[in-house]
Amino acid sequence: MVRIVETSVRDGHQSLFATRMTTQEVVELCKIYDAAGYSAIEVWGGATFDSCMRFLNEDPWDRLRQVRSVCKNTKLQMLFRGQNILGYRHYSDDVVDMFCKKSIENGIDIIRVFDALNDIRNLRQAVESTKKYGGECQIALSYTTSPVHTIEYYVDLAKEVESLGADSLCIKDMAGVLLPEDARKLITALKKEIKIPLELHSHCTAGVCEMTYRAAIEAGIDIVDTSLSPLSNGTAQPSTQALCVALKGTQYDPKIDLDVLHKAEPIATRIVDKYVKNGLLNPKSFEINPNILTYQVPGGMLSNMIKQLSDQGAMDKYEEVLKEIPKVRKDLGYPPLVTPMSQMVGTQSVLNILSGERYKMCAKEIKDYLHGRYGKAPAQIDEAIKKKIIGDDEVITCRPADLLEPEFEKLKEQYKDIARSDEDVLSLALFEQVASEFLKKKYGTAECDEFEMYI
Ligand code: CO
Numbered sequence: 001m002v003r004i005v006e007t008s009v010r011d012g013h014q015s016l017f018a019t020r021m022t023t024q025e026v027v028e029l030c031k032i033y034d035a036a037g038y039s040a041i042e043v044w045g046g047a048t049f050d051s052c053m054r055f056l057n058e059d060p061w062d063r064l065r066q067v068r069s070v071c072k073n074t075k076l077q078m079l080f081r082g083q084n085i086l087g088y089r090h091y092s093d094d095v096v097d098m099f100c101k102k103s104i105e106n107g108i109d110i111i112r113v114f115d116a117l118n119d120i121r122n123l124r125q126a127v128e129s130t131k132k133y134g135g136e137c138q139i140a141l142s143y144t145t146s147p148v149h150t151i152e153y154y155v156d157l158a159k160e161v162e163s164l165g166a167d168s169l170c171i172k173d174m175a176g177v178l179l180p181e182d183a184r185k186l187i188t189a190l191k192k193e194i195k196i197p198l199e200l201h202s203h204c205t206a207g208v209c210e211m212t213y214r215a216a217i218e219a220g221i222d223i224v225d226t227s228l229s230p231l232s233n234g235t236a237q238p239s240t241q242a243l244c245v246a247l248k249g250t251q252y253d254p255k256i257d258l259d260v261l262h263k264a265e266p267i268a269t270r271i272v273d274k275y276v277k278n279g280l281l282n283p284k285s286f287e288i289n290p291n292i293l294t295y296q297v298p299g300g301m302l303s304n305m306i307k308q309l310s311d312q313g314a315m316d317k318y319e320e321v322l323k324e325i326p327k328v329r330k331d332l333g334y335p336p337l338v339t340p341m342s343q344m345v346g347t348q349s350v351l352n353i354l355s356g357e358r359y360k361m362c363a364k365e366i367k368d369y370l371h372g373r374y375g376k377a378p379a380q381i382d383e384a385i386k387k388k389i390i391g392d393d394e395v396i397t398c399r400p401a402d403l404l405e406p407e408f409e410k411l412k413e414q415y416k417d418i419a420r421s422d423e424d425v426l427s428l429a430l431f432e433q434v435a436s437e438f439l440k441k442k443y444g445t446a447e448c449d450e451f452e453m454y455i
Helices: 008-017 023-033 046-056 060-070 093-105 124-132 151-163 180-193 209-218 240-247 258-277 299-311 315-331 341-354 364-370 383-390 408-414 422-430 432-442
Strands: 003-006 040-044 076-080 110-114 136-142 168-172 198-201 223-226
Touching: 003 240, 008 023, 008 040, 008 046, 008 076, 008 258, 023 040, 023 060, 023 258, 040 046, 040 060, 046 060, 046 422, 046 432, 060 076, 060 422, 076 093, 093 110, 093 124, 093 408, 093 422, 110 124, 110 168, 124 136, 136 151, 151 168, 151 180, 168 180, 180 198, 180 209, 198 209, 209 223, 209 240, 223 240, 240 258, 299 315, 299 341, 315 341, 341 364, 364 383, 408 422, 422 432
Parallel strands: 003 040, 003 223, 040 076, 076 110, 110 136, 136 168, 168 198, 198 223
Antiparallel strands: none
């Protein structure tokens, strides 16, 4: 039997319409999902948290508590970017610890932790804290293809993950580039070497995902991530119902109650219709795009890049920039293209082409990366390029967070005028500006805007 993690209320709307589902919509669906027999429901992550405050004027902690109150039988899962938590910089260990504690206290059961570089040192604190507070910890390895990302590379990492004390392991194919036969080989090799449950997370963007899932299931995968139709396919996960029907009566039958899911379908349809109508959901998101297999670029990264180019009036350079991406990736030691590396590699590729000279200009984040501040690159970084960007600067080789002093108490003091709970302090620590505007509104301490009358 293969088990299923439902992703519609996290990755589903994040991939299809910029994470704009409201708490009310999320709760409406989760109330039904609770009786379906899922292994877990994924409900929280970086974009969900940010978007709650930034666009919806809602408290992400409150969403979690509400979902918890209607899900008495099913585990709730969140996505966590290792030492970055849900943000974009490295946080000190005590902030990571507090975030795990509060997430679990407010209703999370499983924390899925990943690091963009698969640097295990960046996962250690999150694993330790999750376990300390009684949570289940899953480590996700970012999947990508390159000369160094071989089956042996993933098997070696998986063994480390297991010895670190993770409860399960996920292969996170954020760009949807894992092909069926590669999945079969990878999952077969992993199942031979590790004992903890194995999960696969992929996207339909390239149009191969269902075939990949099928191959992974035959190779013995324990759990796959799917999304309730019509919040599925395209840039999101495959359809939960379709997979259940396809596997019904086989030894892999996920035993999900489809009658229960039928009750959720009209709600999901209403939600999709609403976002198509208000323009946030471009029906193009449901189209498949096999071209991403050529450049291995995740959908979100592509849309960012197109925006950067069109802002500069340089859309004619699109093809050139696309070809530059694999070169930049190679120069930087083949980082997987997942947040924040995807944005960094994308921006650098744009700069290399538009400035007319490679690495003439660089974002601060690329310099930090070359200084070792994100962790260890998967492969050797090009020495000449490193020298051009950071000269003979010292490069750190320790775990980046080892250089950070505890900061939670400092943050608490810094935000004492706005924050009324440790949860508020964490929201502010992760998304300072967005959270402070949100909390001022929430607690009614916002200055009154002057209304200009027409006379
Ligand atoms: Co995803």
